[in-house]
Every structure is written in C-alpha cells, then in structure tokens.
Amino acid sequence: MSLPDHLRLATRPGAHADNIVHAGPARITVLTPALIRLEYSPDGAFEDRASQVALFRDTEPAAFDVRRTARPDGREALVLDTAALRLTYDGGPFATHGLSVQVKGGVSNYHSTWGYGQPPEGNLGGTARTLDMVDGECALEPGILSRYGVAVLDDSASLLLTDDGWVAAREPGRVDVYVFAHGRDYAGALRDFYALTGPTPVLPRFALGNWWSRFHRYSADEYEGLMDAFAAQRLPFSVAVVDMDWHRVDIDPALGSGWTGFSWNRELFPDPRAFLRHLRERGLRTTLNIHPADGIRAHEDRYTAAALALGRDPSTGEPIAFDAADPDFLHAYLQAVLHPMEAEGVDFWWLDWQQGPFSALPGLDPLWMLNHVHYLDSAREGARVGRPMTFSRYAGPGSHRYPIGFSGDTVVSWASLAFQPRFTATASNIGYGWWSHDIGGHLFGVKDDELATRWVQLGVFSPILRLHSTSDAFNSKEPWRFGREAARVMGDYLRLRHRLVPYLHTMNRRAHTHGQPLVRPIYHEHPWADGAYEVPNQFAFGTQLLVAPITAPTDLELGMAAVDVWLPEGRWYDLPTGLSYAAARGGRRIRMHRTLDDLPLLARRGTILPLAGASDDEAVSVENPTHLQVLVVAGTPEGGVGEFDLLEDRDDDAWVRTPLRFDGRSLVIGPCEAERSAESEVDSEGEPVDPFAAIPAVREWEVVVLGAANVTGASVAVGGRMRRGHVRPAGRDGVAVSVGPVEPGQRALVTLDGDMNPAGNDVPGRVFDLLDQAQIAFEDKRRAHAALTRPDDPRSGLLELGALNLPEPIRAALTEIVLAQ
Template sequence: MSCDPARPDPLLPNSLLPSSLLQGEHYRLTPLTPRVIRLEWSPSGRFEDRPTTFAVHRDLPVVDHRVEETGTGVRVTTDFFILDYDRGPFSTHGLSAEVRGGVSDYHSVWRYRQDLSLPADRRMQAEGRAGRGRLDGNMGGAARTLDVADGPVDLDPGVVSELGYAVIDDSASMILDDRGRLCAREAEPGYLDLYLFAGGHDHVGTVADLFAISGSQPLLPRFALGNWWSRYHRYDEAEYLTLMDRFEAEGVPLSVAVVDMDWHLTDIDPGYGSGWTGYTWNRELFPDPAAFQAELHRRGLAVTLNVHPAEGVRAFEEAYEPMCRALGRAPSGSPIAFDVTDRAFMDAYFGVLHRGLEKLGTDFWWVDWQSGPYSRTAGMDPLWVLNQGHYDDSAARMERGLTFSRYAGPGSHRYPVGFSGDALITWRSLAFQPRFTAAGANIGYGWWSHDIGGHLDGFRDDVLATRWVQFGVFSPITRLHSSSSRFSGKEPWRFSQPGQRSMIEHLRLRHRMLPYLNAMNLHAHRDGRSLVEPVYYQDHSPQAYRYLDEYLFGSQLLVAPIVVPNDPVVARGHADVWLPSGRWTDIVTGRSYRGGRSHRMWRDLMSIPVLLRAGGFLPLVAEGESLDARELFPELEVLVAAGADGRFELDEETADDQWQTTVLELSATEGRLTITRPDRDRSGRVEWTLTLLGLASRSGARFEVEGGELMGVEEADGRTRLRLRSTGGTMVVRSAVLATTGQPETLAAVEELLAAAQTGFVLKDTIYRLVAEQGAAALNAVTSVGRYPLGHLAEVHDYDLATPELVSALTEILAD
C-alpha cells in the first residue's frame, strides 16, 4: 500500500515538522531533546517529515543547544552530548558523539557503525561462545516473540545503555499518512533516519524522551490488571462456565476470560485449507455465543477471543456474504484474501467481520499473527497494521482501548497488551522472562503478557509451576496459560501442596494489589514510568547492570523472582539480589535488608523476595473485602515500611473516569504518619488498616490519632497492625515507635529454616544451640560443625555437615 502523497494543507499540520534543524544538501540534523538528536542522510536531498511507526511527535519544544563550525564540519552541543559531523555520508570517522557527564572512563563515545570488538571477542564468536555480550552497552529492548524459546533470545535495541548512548534506526519503518493509516515508506536506497539517544545514565529522562517522540503508553482498562484465564483447549460452554464456578469456589479471582481458537469452526473441509483461521462460532460447543459472553460479563469477566487472520475469509464463514457485499464482489465461493495493503479489505475486516462478532459480546481480540512481516508491498508489516488497527478500533468502542498481540517494533507500546508467544515449560524459559520483561521498559514496552506456567512441551515440575505463578503475579499482566495436553492445565488445584496453596494465595494477592496496580497504570501513562523497570533506573552502580533477574515493580517495590529449583538440603529456592541504597523490607517475611550491597535471599515455596522501600507504602484490598476488579473503592490495608521518610500518592479512578488522589506520608524522623484525603473524596472510605513493617519490637507502644480514632492494635510476626476510623479530612498517627527500625525474631526464623531442612537431626540441634547462645557469631562455628563425628557412632556423615547452601540461608537471617 502506497501512502497518499503529502499535501501542504491543514491535513498535514506544520506541528509535524521539526522546529529546530541543521540541514545541508544531503543531511539534516535535528536536536529533539537535550538527550536526543535525529540524524538523516538522503542521497537525493529528500527528507521525511511525516510521522512514522516510531516517531509520531517531532514538534517538541526548541532544544537549548549550541551549533558551531569546526575545522572538519559542524558540532552540536547540549547538556548531555557533543556531536561532531563532517557533513559527508555517515561514516565511523565522520559522525560521532561524546556523552557528557563522566559516564565511563573511555567507552562513552558513539561512532556510526563502530566495531568495538577485540580479537578475543571475535575468537569467542567464531567458537560459538557467549563472550562479553553487547559491547555497546545497550541493555536491550524487546523481541517480536518468545515462540519455542528455551532460554534467552536476542533483543532488539532499546534506548538505554550502560555506556550512555543508543541508536534507534527508523530508516525502514512505515509511515502514517494524513488519515493516520500505515503505509510503506518507500524510501530511496541509501536513505538513513537515525535517532541517537545520548542521555548518559539518566535512564528515566531518556525513556521520557522516547515517549515524547513516540507517544505515551495508554491507560489500560482496570480489568486488564487482574488475573486472566487462558488455555488452548476445546472447551464447550458448559465446561467453561463450570470451570469459572470452580475458580470462584477456590477463592481465585479472575477478571479476563480468554477463549482460544476453538471458539470458531476448526474441523472444516480441507478444500478450504486449515481450520486455524475462523470467524464463525462453533455452535455445537457454544449454542448461544451472546448468552455465553453475557454470563461471563455478569461474573465480572471481560472476554477476548483468539484469531489467526492469515487465511482470510472463506466461503463457509457466516460473514462471507456480508464481506463480499462490503467489498462489492459477488459471493462466488472464492476466498477473500487477508491483505493489509487493501484498504477496502481492512475497512471491512474491522467494520463487518469483527464488528458482527463484537455485537455478540466480545470485548477485545487476541491477535495471534504468526506469519511473518510480509505482505504484497515491501515494507508493509501485517503485524503493525493489525496492532494499530485493532487497538484504534477498540478505543473507538471502549473508554480505553485494548488489543493483545505480539511486539512489532519501536512504537509498539502505543498498542498494548503484548503477547510474548508460546513459551516452553522449562526452568530456562522461566529464568529468561524476568530480565526480558524488565528490558521492555528500555523501549517503552511496559505491558508484556507471558504464558504463565509455560505453554509447550517441557515437563511436570510443581516447584517450577509455582515459581512461575509467583513471577506472573508480579508481572505487568497475569495470564495463566497452557496447551491442549490433558496433563498441562494451570488450574492451581491440579498441583500438590504447598504449591497449590501458594498459587491461590498469590493469585488472590494480585487482585488485592489492584489499587496499587491501577495507580501505577496511571503513573505509566502520565509519567512515563513502566510498571516493571530494571533496577539500574534507580541505581547506576556496575552491579545494577549485572543483576538482571530483579526489577522495580512500580514506585514502591523491588521484586526478585526465584528462577532456579529448590536446593535439596535447604528445601528453599534462592534469588541473588542487588539492592539500591537504603533499607528494604520483605512484605512477607518482614525481614529488612541494607542496600548498596548484594544478598542471597532464600524462600520456601510460599513466597519470593518482594521488598518495600523504606518509607514506602503498598495499598492492598483489605482482607475479607471483595476482590472483584469492578470494585473501585474497596476498604484498604496499607503496608508501610519503616526506616526513612516517604510519600506515596494513591491515585484512584472514579466511576465517571476521573481520578482522585489520597496522599500517604511517613515522617520517620518525627514519628508521624499522615493520610490526606482529596477535597471531594468519592471513595466513601472510613476505615483503614495500616500494617507497619520493619519497626523495633515494642509491646504496648502508644499511638495517638488526630482526625480519627484508633479501633485496635495487633502485634504479631514482627508486624504492627493498626485499625483506624477516619472522622473526615486529614488523619495523623503519631508514635515514637514510627521512628524505630527492627527485625523479626531471629531464633524463630532459624528454627523454621532448620525444621524444613533435609539434613541431620544432630546437626540441626547443634546449629540451633549455637545460634541461641551466640547469635550472629555462631556462623563461624557452624561452618566447622560435622567435620568430626556428632552422633553416637564414631563416623562422619554427609548429613552432619552444614552445606554451603545451608550456611548461606543462615547468613541471610543472622548477618544483618
């Protein structure tokens, strides 16, 4: 599909033209922000001013920069970079940029197409060895799919780099014409369109520039933040609704019902091709599709259907004749080809084919495009057209648009949610997903949805399945999924204890976190901060760029999924965690950790490390309240971490799609906690529960309340829980204990560890006695226990030795 020719009329406003540029006959340099400059080279001198899939906004405020002639060309200087260019064809020697600010000792100079490899790197590459990875320091962005990946895949570049610079090549991307339709760029050979991001270690600012140029992440519908149920299985209506009943009976909340491809006819005459593509409900399985979807809606579930559009519309489809009429052709029985380059077809694709199905109750579509980036026109990627079209079509029908599809390239964040593909059920597959998810923030792609629990092949491992669900609950989107194998379903009750209980508790926790998640939904849209971000967004130490299996989860939490099997002796799994400076408290164990250092954290199957920053707040739906995602203002339990001053703005949406803000503040130095309600508080919320973590144990501590009354105080498991009733306006809690810090009872934690450890009883008794007598000093003695006989026999047994893993788990408890 060719674009409509650009016209100098109001349909192409001047606001789409860059406001500051440096231009020669064949080049154009456009500083867009203090961190970003656009670099174009055109053999014919024709430059592109239309928006592209990546760059939809170039009409940004004029950048404060300096331009000067040099002996070899031109120099552009901003607060973040110094760019030198010789005004010739882009070359390694003629185009470079130095990142300012001392990002590194000698590597923070970008050169066009520079080769940073050493002979050793090239040798390792020839031998198939991993080597040093990306030498330009780029921390990666996203990939089109994780289909059949058993472990890492190569990521397309993001805009974040340890060395402070990154380049997005926009030379071949599609453009948007005057009507906002995607079409092939048809650039001349040799044309280059590069965006150099040179923000140093200001990663947050760099990504903000990405959003300024490429558009913000949209607000998601609230229901998208809850639990999704998905399975490739030949359900019928009765089986699906019975399954929903079982989830409700087990206390597992859901907010999205996914119906995979068997909703439509799949067993078709082979003369039509495969049954992979379909648009006609299978009424043997779903006799009344409208009633079925209405019942799911009644239960508070949004509905999405899977569609593989590649084979077009064939004569057996109910929509075949209406599609023929819309296209002005006779219903001859010949198939209607799927063709993204045919605008008439695409109009009918949405306005006839999908609209008819949406009238039966479908809320949004799972677009399962697996047929590559090819169409009848070079440069027209069907995935891009589908993503934009389905999202925009959804946004025209719903208050907030939504689609569910694979990543198509930079700019894809404007069309959430992302489907990462068919994951293999292996530890290697799980181990890659946390770092893959966090890296998405580097290209603004903040709403990944993975096959939680895996989809294809692999093996049964209840620990693996449980760890995957735990990660999934602390992912952007929580979607359980599995294949049609009768043995691989992800219903929690299929698994043994304690994994079953852990899965259910975590899936309930996901819905308890909805107030926090929806506040972060607004934060992502308004402030450009993805829900999941790498830790190096906050901490620029070298370690932060190495510990990639952890991430920031919103503004308050750091999460470290456990992606390795449990140790057979300790009976726990571990995560190696680098903590930024400050104090961090685990919301489950209550144990606090000092930042600016690494920790190996051990957890049984009931939790993973989820750490709340000092002075942080985590609002949760209170225990006993409804976990229906439609409830906008449930009663709250707010977790509060001691150790520093902190402030959190709880943004909540109202029934009329407005937002209100409640401000939570902790002054640890003054022993004061304040809840400031909005002027026109629509929540009707009167009662609050505050759960204080990381305080010094002080039985009988006194609390004074202004603007409310204290209904009760409970102290257990290293937590202090306050029940409060507001009398209106601002509520202030004062207590000397709010200025303290402390740890849960150490000996009890050691006893719990030893009780589950699969090792010798005499060893356990000896370690317990040493800890009871010596506290943290016992660690030195523990390492030598068992080297000599411990029991009644004059023999040394392996089970009487403290393994390194057991010593490590004890160190976590005793060392701080």
C-alpha cells in the same frame, strides 16, 4: 487509499525551525540536548511526515552551538555541541570516519563515542517479537539505553504515516537515525523516547487482574462451570480468554486449515450472546483468539456482509484474502466481521499473527498494521472496553502504543522461567511495559508442582498475569490440579494479585504520565552501581517494591530455593518473611533463601502499599474497593516522609487522587483530590458531575504497620474527631489499626504509640526454624545451633560453620539470617 478517521493517529511530526541545522546532504534536528535526529538525503529532500515509530518532533527550541569549518576538499565540516553531546560531521555521505557523536558526562571517552554505521557499545538490550518455542533465552533487539551512554534507533526502514491515515514507503537511499546520548540518565532517555513516539496508554483496570486462558475445546457450559469452580475456591479472575476452538475449526480442507475463523461453533456455544453475558455477570471481560491470516471465506457467518462491504458478489463464494496492505479490506474486516461480534459481547481480541513480516506493500509488517488498526478501532465511540486495548505480539519500536503484548508459546522448563524476569524488565529499555506471558509455560516439559508455583509467583509481579497452557488433557493450570501445598500457595498469590490492583492501577497511570513502566531493571534507579547490572532477574515493581523471583528449584536438604539479590543502600524489609536487611553505601549483594510460600519482596522503611480488601484470604474484584488496607513498613522514611498518591478512576479519566503520607509514627490519609470539578462538568441533563464518582461515597480503611518493635496503642482522627484506635496483631511482627469509614472529603490521621523503631530480626528463632526443617544429621543441627546462638555475638559462630559437615546451601542460608542486618 485511506482509513476512517478513528483509525488515524494524531501526530505532530514537524520540528521547530530553530532546532534544525542543514549541512549539505544532511539535516540535523536537535530534539532535546540528548536526542538528535540525523538525516541523509542524496537529493537534498528531507522527510517531515510521521513514521511508524516517530510521531512527535515538535519539541521546544533546544540550546546548542554550531561551528562550521571548510575542509581541504571544499566540503563544509560541522561541529555541534549541546549540554549532553558533541557531534562532528564531515559534510559527506554518512560514514564511520566522517560522522560521530560523543556523549558528555564522564561515562567513557573511548567507549562513549559512536561512529555512524558501528553498533554503539554497552547497549542494555530491548525485547523480542516472540518467545514462541523458546526453551531458555533468546536474542534481544537493542534498546535505547546504553551503559556507555549512547544508543541509536535507526528509523530508515519504517514506513511513513500519510495524512489520510495510511502508510507510504520512503524514498530509497535516505537515512533517518535517532541518537540517544543520555549517558546514564536512563529515565531521561525514556522520557525523550516517549515524547518522540507517544506515551504508553493507560490500560483498562480489568486487565490488571488475573486472566484465565487455555487452549482447550471448551463448551459454554464447561467454561461457565469452570468460572463457578474458581469462585467456589475463592480464586478471583477478571479476564476470560477463549482460545481458537470457540470458532469452527473442522472445515472442508478446500476452504482452508481451520485456524482462521470468525464464526461461533454452535455445537459448543449454542447461544454466544448469552454465554458472553453470563461471563460479564460473573465480573469477567472476554477476549477471543483469532488467527486472521486466511482471510474471510465463504463458510463464515459474516462472509456476505464483508463481500458486500468490499463491493464483491457474495454468490461467487470467492475467498476474501487477508491483505494488510489494503485499507478497504481492513475496514471491512473490522466493521463487517468483528464489530457485530463485539455487539454480542466480545470485549477485545487476542490477535494471533505468526505468518511473518511481509505483505503486498514492501516494508509493511502485517503484525504492525493489525496492532495499529485493532488498537485504534477499540478506541472508537461505542467500543466495549472502556479504554482501548489489543492483545498481540510485539512489532518493533513504538509497539508500546498498542498494549498488551502476547509473548508467545514458551516451553515449560526452569530455563524458560529463569529468562522471563529479565526479558520482561529489559523490554522497558525500548519503552515496552505491558508483556503478557503464558504463565506456567505453554507446551512440552514435565509436570512440576514447584516450577508451576514459582511461575505463578512471578506472574503476580509481572505486568499481566495470564495462566495458559496448550491443548493437552494433562497440561492445565487450575491450582487444584497440582499438589495440596502448591495449590494453596497458588491460591494465595492469585488472591494477592487482585489485592494489588489499587497499586497496579496507580502505576498504570504513572507509566502513562511519567514514562516509567511498571517492571524496570534495577539499574534504571541506580545507574552508577555495578551491582545493579549483576542481577538481571531482579526488578523494580512500581515505585514501592523490589522483586527477586525464585527461578531455580528447592535444595532438598535445606527445603528452600535461593536467588541472588542486590540491595541499594538503606534499610529493607521483606514483606512475606519479615526479615530486615541493611545495605551500606554502594549497595550489597545477598543470596536470599525462601520456602515455596515466599519470594523476596522488598520495601524500604516508610514504604506505603495500598491493598484492596480487609484480609489476605479475601477474593476481591478489580473494581475500586470499598475497603482498603494500607501496609506501612516501620521506620523513618528516607527524606523524613514516605509518600504515595493512590490514583483511581472508572476507565473514564475522571481521576481521584488520595494522598497517603507517613513520617515514621503517623499516617495521614486524604482528603481526596479530584482532577475535575463539579463546577466545570455537567452530565447529559445539565446536573453537576460528582468529582468523586470513581470511588465509594464512604470507604473503610485499615492501617497495617509491619516490622514495628513495640506499638502499644494508637489514636485515630477522622474529619477532626479523635478516638482511640483498635489495635490487633498482624502477621509475624506487625499491628493493624482500624480507621473505620472515611468520606472522600475527610482527612484521617492514625498516630501510633510506643516504640516505633523497626523490630530486629529474631536471629535465634530463625536459626532454629531453619535447622529444624533441614534434612541433615541431628548432631550437625545441634552444633550449628550452639555456634550461632551465643548470647554475646552470633556472628562469631559463623567461623565455626566452616568446620562443620554442613551442606553449602544450609551454611549460606544461616549466614543470610545472621548477617542480614
């Protein structure tokens, strides 16, 4: 059994001989000082092939010491020390009393020792296969990070990858375990995990925009008309998802259920090629939903081709059963059935497998095999996506190699929304960074404008934003189907998602090269701060932002919803509201309150955030923009200089880097740096390749400084030519400076004049605004306002609030404003 060359993973599974220690029936491989592989084999034979999880064991020789001692029973005992751990092994079958690993580094001597067969303590969780029918929380599989410093990845049950690209079962009775003993070096644990399993691939740029999806019996005209309606409303989308009714579903029951199908419903889509072409002309990539479990049956358009590819007689009409354990079937399924449809214009497939983890080959999960071959097949020469990609459910550790993840059919409820931020962020603890949720929820529940709006806001700051709903005439996610205020806010955030694509694509590349997923729990960056573990729904969004989604309804008297936030030490600025916050050493817990328009989106002083387009109201595409707006948060950055390297390509790995540097007064843009040179590459006609082909030959730049106290002017220098810059107000407390056109090889410098100290919060004004909208007695408003607007110290008035008849949410929101800084 074998698969074509393009369906074979590149692996380097053999470990360096200097990293291997033999001890009777065990083999210990020191992959890094904190990552060891433990194998037990009763027959003394060990496995050097790659597995479904572990592809690369060829790490550099590691430093370690081994001491061997004789036991009274004649067996050899072993103690192995690295800089990160101590392993003790009694030389017998692996058992709790005879094999242990202790983490060094002061986490906890008691909790940080793991004995074989026992679950390590303090595991921070990983992810789950699906959120199908989940209403609230679900159990999570373990990850490779532990608050007590040791985590275990048991690879004993996974299949082996053979040289011909296929899989093979392991010999029974063997144990194959990886121990991650990184203490609280979470970044180091993830780096080692990716080094072992392979990195997260770079996604196609188009995947980072908005996706439209709905389980609905669309016709071609209706679908295209909807895309035109979105454009008319300035609602940008980059991916068109067509759910299962694109294919024939009303078939003879003798042929199957109708869920599996690979043939266009010509009544709804009379000219599929034209339909797909029209979507591409609108700037959309298209994916079709497929449920392949019932195989390929006689009514399918490509049945004859598939039967002939398998050497069968198509005249018999015998069904071709789905068989994930048959490489010949998989090859025919891809080549004879799916490739011709890709030639028509299908960009990638939404693989919807829900039939369980069993197949004809013991241990082979059909979902894993489908993810594996679909992803690799999308990387073949001539595939449409530019970069390989599939869209399917999670199939266990190592699934990060096959993005993007479809999390399943969530119930529409506040409980489901409240779980999704933690679910998404925690998945990074097993290296899984590209979840796509049904934003807004899939089924059941009630129509709730606020819930839908908050879910869209979360979607903007999720790895993938895909609006979706079930087959129900009343359940759909077009913003105009909600109330006026909800529709306005949804539209603003959908446009913001596309403006964020330059930042997202940079983080996309960083996830691949640095092993740092886009969405991460706060404790990844602050592992020793207790507060970082107490806000599981708060997360880092790339390198520049902290996000705390609102996942609870508005308090009717206050007119705001609340979320608990933990801020690391430093000065922070909330981009939507302009509120500034200060946190002392050890961090600070704050309950933040926001109207429907906003959620806490926090950035440090000196933060640099590139956005596509020139306006908040602009519906930009996901292509590399001709106009870039750079948001900079006023104040001197930590370390003296704020840095951001904008990374761009055209899904061809011809990357261009644009360095951005801010010292509190001046912002430097460029010059651009190419990762390939014209001297080293030529095109098909032998002409030098433009190393800056990924970006516009001339790009318009604008700098927006947020939270500046009193900027009086600016100077702009492009390519050494100085001029006065045009300065205009921007937002509540910002200024915008037009830089003008800049070529890739030029350096632009924007220097601000005036007081560059960050603006303080307008406490009296914000207190008045909050009380003005509050649905409480006028007398209570007047007394609270008088207490908190004393000219000497508004904080002293907080004591008086306790004596007033104020609801607790209003008292908490006023306290936030007064004490934020």
